[in-house]
Amino acid sequence: MSASITCTALSFSWPDGTPVLDDLQIAFGSGRSGLVGINGSGKSTLLKLIAGELTPADGTVRVAGEVGYLPQNVTLDTGLRVDQALGIAAVRAALHAIEAGDVAEEHFATVGDDWDVEERALATLGELGLGHIDLDRTIGEVSGGESVLLRLAALLLRRPDVLLLDEPTNNLDVYARRRLYDAVASWSGVMVVVSHDRELLELVDQIADLRSGEVTWYGGPYSAYEEALETEQEAAERMVRVAEADVKKQKRDLVDAQVKMARRRRYGQKMFEQKREPKIVMGARKRAAQVSSGKHRIMHEEKLADAKERLDGAVEAVRDDDEIRVDLPYTAVPPGRTVLTVMDLELKYGARVGGVLDLRGPERVALVGRNGSGKTTLLRTIAGELEPVAGETTAHVPLRFLPQRLDVLDGDLTVAENVARFAPGATNNHVRARLARFLFKGARADQSAATLSGGERFRAALAALMLAEPAPQLLMLDEPTNNLDMASVRQLTTALESYEGALVVASHDLPFLESIGITRWLLMEEGELKEITPEAVGYPA
Structure with missing residues (x-):
């Protein structure tokens, strides 16, 4: 029987009663399917229901074949060895015992027919650009992007019939994305991928558009979907x-x-x-x-x-996707005013910023570089979350930092309550009026932060920082387009266009960086921060 996914009359709500899916009918057959839709439409929830990580309130999910699932936020125990993360540690240990002369029956039972597992693991790591990672290394020694590829490598080694990918290019640099594109292009089973990455969605055979609880199918890649x-x-x-x-x-x-x-x-x-x-x-x-x-x-x-x-x-x-509106007069920074000074900075994990680096006026700075190069460490050090090994950073204006994991939000509080934490002097009406500009209108502002989709969570976190008191005149964003659908990326671009303060953005999403009017490009490479020209940004493979 060929692999397939069939969802019949599928319904799901969060514990607080917030509905996500209602009587959804959808089926996936062989080939690569891109699942798109506005944030909050239920894309990630649907993948979790198919993977068995969530239980539907009503309806059925039937999957023919083994399922492999790559979640949106990959978290691996930093103490694990790479072979443990790949799920081959037991077989590998049994193989090594047999090679050492131990012919106990349990070793052969553990190995089964998988005598080439170590070679396959090394080959898979090589195909994903992780050939430099030894199987005995620990996860704590690899970057966030590498851990995503390791999780994908573990899935590919299992050879599942059905592969579910939720925003797989999040946190991946240009090089790693190309490796992932190759893996997706060569996939021959059933694949469902949720992504805002246009280049990745050009590799799919069909697009399923999930909107208002119903699915519309479009043949071809994302460009054909856009035309239709x-x-x-x-x-x-x-x-x-x-x-x-x-x-x-x-x-x-x-x-x-x-x-x-x-x-x-x-x-x-x-x-x-x-x-x-x-x-x-x-x-x-x-x-x-x-x-x-x-x-x-x-x-x-x-x-x-x-x-x-x-x-x-x-x-x-007619689709009428609202846009975020930002009106923050107190964020404006006069041209020439120094907003940030970084001096002879040495960071944890080895990166450094030599000499003096000044940011002046409403500059828009892009921070680019490979996974693990130190971009996030630099931003966290500037934000005061990490102590530098040496040197110092000084912010001369109110500063706010939005990290990749969006952990500025308290999941037990509503969206309105989270924003109120950052603006304790604001009245409830003022908070709600401002939240409406970030598309949290009426009852949506009372939704628990824990039930928000990735894009909604980002919007809520951005609202909390933008509406904070005092208003931020220096805003630092770490991979802001992660988890955002196409409409939300456009909303973010519009919001940042009207922001009048200084901006530092770490991102691998080059089209997004170009769209927000970057005025200065900084590359973190080989432990050093270098200023580069826009032409040098698309660093070659």
């Missing part, structure tokens, strides 16, 4: 214009009909008062006119109601 969607939206907007014109026409027809009926009633009343016909005839004529008038009115009202219903349907088909 654009055509659909143009048609939907035309239908709205047609439906609006029809509603106006039906309103005019109803008014005209009402005027005609009123004239007829006045004429009938006049004839009745003048008694030009027998009373019985006039009474019958009046009753017939009333019936006719009523039918005529009902007909026009029904036509108007139908026209309004068609308009509502047409409007619903």
